Amino acid sequence: IGEIRRYLRDNNSVRVSRSMRDTAYKAMQVKERFINEHLREPKIEEIAELMGIRREDVVLALEAIVEPLSLQEPVYS
Amino acid sequence: MKCINEMSLTFPSKSSNEGFARVSVSAFFSQLDPTVDELADVKTAVSEAVTNCIIHAYKDRIGLVYINARIFEGGKIRIKIRDKGCGIADVAQAMEPMFTSCQGGERAGLGFAVMQSFMDKVTVISRVGKGTTVTLSKTIKSRGMADD
C-alpha cells in the first residue's frame, strides 16, 4: 500500500515544466500591474520581491514561456 | 576596465542545451538588476550565437561550446561564445543580413543581424578548421550591482 501511495503521489506531482510556466505567467501579470502603477518597467528584482521568490528563479521561470527556439523555427522570418 | 564578476560554462553542442545556456547567462547577469526586456535582448543574442555553434560549427557532430561571461565596472558586460568547429571562411559575408550557408530556406540568415541589433558590439574571430569566437558586448543601464 505504501508503494502504491508513493506511486500515485509521484505521478501526481507537478512537473517543473508546468510549474515554471505558471510562475512565468504570474511574473508577467506582476510586471503588467507594476507598469500600470508606476508607469515604468519593473526591474527583475522588483518582480521577485513582489512575488516573494528569488531573482534568479524569476529568470528561470521566464525561460518557460520564451518564444520557440530559433533552433526549431526561424523566429524572424 | 575592471572585471567585477565572471563565469565560464562548457557544454556539448546538443540542442537541448541551448535553453540551459541562455538561462545560465541571464541568471548571471540578473545581478546587474536589469528589466525583463534588457535581459531578453541579451538572451536572444546569446541564443543566436549558441545556435550557430550547434547547427553550423558542429554540423554533423557534437562538440564543446565554451561561454565566458564578464561584468565590468559601469554595467558593461561581455560574453564570449567559442567553438572548435568548422570555422567561417568569409566572416564579413557571414555577417551580412540574409546570408546563410544553409540550403532549403529553413534558416533566415539573420542570426548575426539580431546579435548586432540587440547588443552594442559584436566581433567575430574565426579560423577555418579551428573554430569561431563571437564576442558580444553591451552596457546594462542598471541601478548597479549588489556588493558582497
Added chain:
Amino acid sequence: MKCINEMSLTFPSKSSNEGFARVSVSAFFSQLDPTVDELADVKTAVSEAVTNCIIHAYKDRIGLVYINARIFEGGKIRIKIRDKGCGIADVAQAMEPMFTSCQGGERAGLGFAVMQSFMDKVTVISRVGKGTTVTLSKTIKSRGMADD
C-alpha cells in the same frame, strides 16, 4: 553508466553567485522534466555545497568554484562541486549533523545533513590546504529526456 549530457561551470566564490549557480544547475536538469519537489531537492543540496565553498573553503578570500553536472542513462544525475580552498581536516566530523566550525552560532551545521537527506548519495573528498570535492548523486524518476 553512459553519460548522456554534461556541463561545467566555473565562477568566483562571491555570495552573489550562489543563486546563479543554483539556477544554472536546475536549468540543466530541467531537461529531465523532474517534479518540482525533485528539482527543489537538488537545488537545495547544490546551494548548501556552493555556500560551503564561499564561506568555509575561501573564508577570507575569493577563489574559484567548479561545478560539473552530468546526466546518465536512467535519470541518474551527478553533481561535483569542487574548490581549491582550505580543505577539511576531519571529514567524518564535518559531516556530523550540528557540527560547524563557525563560532557565534549563525551557522546551524546542517549543510551536509541537508545534502544527505535530499540526495541519494553524498561523498566528500578533501585535502587540507588543497581543497574539497563534494559529489552529489540522485536518480530523477522523470518522464525521460527530450531527444535531440
